[in-house]
């Protein structure tokens with residue numbers, strides 16, 4: 240019986256952590272998609288954070304060419320790619336919705 244309660248408490252704690260993370264992530268995505276960013280600002284963010292791997296003109300280096308990336312991936316998928324750290328060596332970025340939106344606008348400007 241005691242084991243069952245310990246298990247139950249564990250379950251409640253882990254599912255609430257999961258829920259809050261999920262909720263936070265979703266809120267970030269929704270906030271980002273509500274903004275219409277500036278490609279110029281996004282260009283600066285890209286130059287500081289991304290060129291090392293994706294190249295100064297985003298034609299690819301260690302990381303892939305990002306031209307027409309917005310035709311292959313949805314905005315949501317790109318946000319997850321940038322903030323998730325799901326595909327090492329690409330790190331996860333701590334970025335706020337405004338800058339994320341700028342970055343998206345910049346990526347949309349790459350044909």
Ligand code: HEC
Pocket residue numbers: 285288289290291292293301302303305308312317320321326327328329330332342
């Ligand atoms: C340390 C190197 C590195 C940095 C810095 C980096 N990336 Fe990447 N990125 C990669 C690699 C490597 C991949 C390919 C991952 C894979 O194999 O799926 C990638 C993949 C991507 C993809 C998906 C491409 C595709 O074809 O599916 C996007 C979008 C992307 N990066 C955007 C960015 C942006 C925006 C930044 C800056 C905020 C950035 N990356 C910074 C290395 C990097």
